Amino acid sequence: MTTKETILESALKLFSSKGFEGTSVREIAADAGVNVAMINYYFGSKEKLFESVVEYRALVLKGLFSDLVNNPSLSYIEKIDIIIDKTIERKLSNSKFHHIMHRELSLEHRPQLRDAISDILLKNMDPVKQIIKNGIKDGEFREVDIELTISTILGTIHYLLTSDIMCRKILGKKEGFNPFNNKPFIKRLSEHTKQLMRSHLLKNKK
Amino acid sequence: MTTKETILESALKLFSSKGFEGTSVREIAADAGVNVAMINYYFGSKEKLFESVVEYRALVLKGLFSDLVNNPSLSYIEKIDIIIDKTIERKLSNSKFHHIMHRELSLEHRPQLRDAISDILLKNMDPVKQIIKNGIKDGEFREVDIELTISTILGTIHYLLTSDIMCRKILGKKEGFNPFNNKPFIKRLSEHTKQLMRSHLLKNKK
DNA sequence: AGTTTAATTAAACATTTGTTTAGTTTTAAA
DNA sequence: TTTAAAACTAAACAAATGTTTAATTAAACT
Numbered sequence: 001m002t003t004k005e006t007i008l009e010s011a012l013k014l015f016s017s018k019g020f021e022g023t024s025v026r027e028i029a030a031d032a033g034v035n036v037a038m039i040n041y042y043f044g045s046k047e048k049l050f051e052s053v054v055e056y057r058a059l060v061l062k063g064l065f066s067d068l069v070n071n072p073s074l075s076y077i078e079k080i081d082i083i084i085d086k087t088i089e090r091k092l093s094n095s096k097f098h099h100i101m102h103r104e105l106s107l108e109h110r111p112q113l114r115d116a117i118s119d120i121l122l123k124n125m126d127p128v129k130q131i132i133k134n135g136i137k138d139g140e141f142r143e144v145d146i147e148l149t150i151s152t153i154l155g156t157i158h159y160l161l162t163s164d165i166m167c168r169k170i171l172g173k174k175e176g177f178n179p180f181n182n183k184p185f186i187k188r189l190s191e192h193t194k195q196l197m198r199s200h201l202l203k204n205k206k
Numbered sequence: 207m208t209t210k211e212t213i214l215e216s217a218l219k220l221f222s223s224k225g226f227e228g229t230s231v232r233e234i235a236a237d238a239g240v241n242v243a244m245i246n247y248y249f250g251s252k253e254k255l256f257e258s259v260v261e262y263r264a265l266v267l268k269g270l271f272s273d274l275v276n277n278p279s280l281s282y283i284e285k286i287d288i289i290i291d292k293t294i295e296r297k298l299s300n301s302k303f304h305h306i307m308h309r310e311l312s313l314e315h316r317p318q319l320r321d322a323i324s325d326i327l328l329k330n331m332d333p334v335k336q337i338i339k340n341g342i343k344d345g346e347f348r349e350v351d352i353e354l355t356i357s358t359i360l361g362t363i364h365y366l367l368t369s370d371i372m373c374r375k376i377l378g379k380k381e382g383f384n385p386f387n388n389k390p391f392i393k394r395l396s397e398h399t400k401q402l403m404r405s406h407l408l409k410n411k412k
Numbered sequence: 413a414g415t416t417t418a419a420t421t422a423a424a425c426a427t428t429t430g431t432t433t434a435g436t437t438t439t440a441a442a
Numbered sequence: 443t444t445t446a447a448a449a450c451t452a453a454a455c456a457a458a459t460g461t462t463t464a465a466t467t468a469a470a471c472t
Binding site: 121151165 | 223224225227228305308309311312313314315320324328350351355357364365368369372375376377394395398399401402406
């Protein structure tokens with residue numbers, strides 16, 4: 001790993017757990033095992049380092065669902081199932097990055113960064129919207145509020161996978177329980193969300 | 207308003223918009239129009255000021271739903287409707303405080319504060335749980351995943367009411383749109399969530 | 413080889429940080 | 443009115459902050 005990448009990884013970790021202002025460049029340098037000056041040498045400033053972390057990680061959140069829209073071999077509800085699983089999966093494997101982005105969203109300084117971040121987070125919005133819209137048009141889905149239905153999917157997953165301590169308390173679990181690598185819980189979350197969407201979306205339910 | 211309260215109000219405002227580390231005591235003092243030393247005089251330290259803000263505002267988030275559990279004149283789904291509306295209402299009238307609490311939850315330092323905050327946020331968890339449980343027992347509700355159903359309600363509302371910019375983009379609204387004081391949108395959110403819960407919870411739907 | 417460019421270092425820089433001090437004004441009680 | 447406590451102020455404090463400098467080492471090129 002190059003020096004630049006080492007710094008990016010340490011910055012990702014520390015920004016995620018302590019926030020931007022809560023993390024000093026010296027901490028990042030120490031964690032990465034490099035000289036403090038290297039941060040400004042490679043990135044120019046702490047703020048630009050932060051933006052680089054966002055860019056660096058935004059790449060892995062590329063559009064996932066665009067090819068799903070025109071896939072004729074799946075029913076609409078099956079597409080929703082896939083969207084749910086992929087969303088959970090993606091959030092789990094990028095939990096630190098999601099932490100950073102959602103925290104930044106709730107802060108009011110650095111408005112241009114907020115804008116960039118919301119774009120990244122909603123990169124998959126349009127294909128999902130299209131799938132639900134088509135599902136309604138073809139009579140498989142009820143005439144639901146499309147945007148808010150997507151918010152429910154994202155909100156349910158986000159709410160539980162953002163704060164381990166919150167998740168633990170909601171579920172009534174003990175200290176040792178870690179939602180992020182607990183397979184039964186992930187399965188449970190997936191099943192609940194899918195079932196929820198079946199009841200909500202499908203017209204002819206039995 | 208006393209000096210102490212003025213400081214608390216300014217701290218609430220600034221912590222909410224810029225975060226704990228992102229806000230300096232001098233900014234707070236300036237905003238409150240008092241001398242910097244007053245903060246340490248009244249609160250001891252910046253950290254204790256933060257805890258005081260949490261205490262100060264936690265009072266207004268008292269248990270809302272405990273009397274709802276044993277109310278016999280309402281059906282279970284009507285109780286859920288009330289819970290949804292009260293949750294939205296409470297979040298709107300304390301949006302700054304919710305900002306602070308959810309941000310703090312996602313940070314990993316100050317663990318004892320995280321614990322206190324999650325307790326505050328979940329103060330109403332038990333009565334809601336009880337209502338759904340009774341609804342299932344009495345045959346009005348299906349056998350849903352109770353904890354995750356609550357997470358869906360909270361998650362949907364939280365996801366949309368946390369970041370104005372995100373909300374705007376999800377809904378495809380212009381710059382000027384502010385979800386926090388847009389009545390039609392609040393109504394829309396309320397209706398969606400209620401409808402969602404009807405489909406999800408009710409056994410004999412038509 | 414020598415030379416230029418890049419990478420890295422330790423130290424210093426100027427600000428800003430939270431906090432404290434010592435003194436002053438205001439308030440309230442005796 | 444005198445006295446004591448509370449409220450408030452301006453200044454100073456030490457520590458930490460992001461950033462830059464100047465010097466040194468390593469790499470790459472001619």
